[in-house]
Amino acid sequence: MEESLAEHIIGQEAAVSAISCAIRRSRTGVKDPRRPIASLLFVGPTGVGKTEVANVLAAEYFGSKEAMVRLDMSEFYGRHSLKAGWRAASRDGSISQQQKNKLVVEELRKHFRVEFLNRIDEVIIFNQLKKEQLRRIVDIMVKEVFERMKEKMIQLKVTPTIHEQSCRR
Numbered sequence: 001m002e003e004s005l006a007e008h009i010i011g012q013e014a015a016v017s018a019i020s021c022a023i024r025r026s027r028t029g030v031k032d033p034r035r036p037i038a039s040l041l042f043v044g045p046t047g048v049g050k051t052e053v054a055n056v057l058a059a060e061y062f063g064s065k066e067a068m069v070r071l072d073m074s075e076f077y078g079r080h081s082l083k084a085g086w087r088a089a090s091r092d093g094s095i096s097q098q099q100k101n102k103l104v105v106e107e108l109r110k111h112f113r114v115e116f117l118n119r120i121d122e123v124i125i126f127n128q129l130k131k132e133q134l135r136r137i138v139d140i141m142v143k144e145v146f147e148r149m150k151e152k153m154i155q156l157k158v159t160p161t162i163h164e165q166s167c168r169r
Ligand SMILES: Nc1ncnc2c1ncn2[C@@H]1O[C@H](COP(=O)(O)OP(=O)(O)O)[C@@H](O)[C@H]1O
Pocket: 008, 009, 010, 011, 012, 045, 046, 047, 048, 049, 050, 051, 052, 053, 137, 141
């Protein structure tokens, strides 16, 4: 599982390993069979692979992309902004992963009821992506568009400038 996730997900090694561990642990059969395999809360900035991980898990682990059920809760967006805590937690390198986790969990407690948080097996923290990682993701996306265009007999050219701009946030 780690491998198939690592193949698709760039620059989120800690998250991928924590997710794989949590799922593997639950598969050992010690867990209550009436409970979900794992309840994980993905935390992190937008566009860093949280949904993509869920998609890969659905496709590889549950057999089909259709296994993913998505509830759009965007109308709640902003109300539970974790920005302050997140910024502190994502200050790369200055603090350890353990301290990051602690900060994020502290922040979550301010925003979510304990009844909800108690049902979460693990909080998975996704990192902000670095420029080099963004470049690799853009490469993959461009390749996919190329493939699709090729099927339609359309040729596409991506200049380095366009590529560079797509990597900007
Ligand atoms: N870490 C990553 N590895 C590979 N692709 C990624 C990654 N992060 C983002 N992407 C690409 O960007 C798109 C948007 O990312 P997404 O997972 O939806 O972000 P979010 O973290 O907001 O859920 C994905 O469909 C995927 O193509």
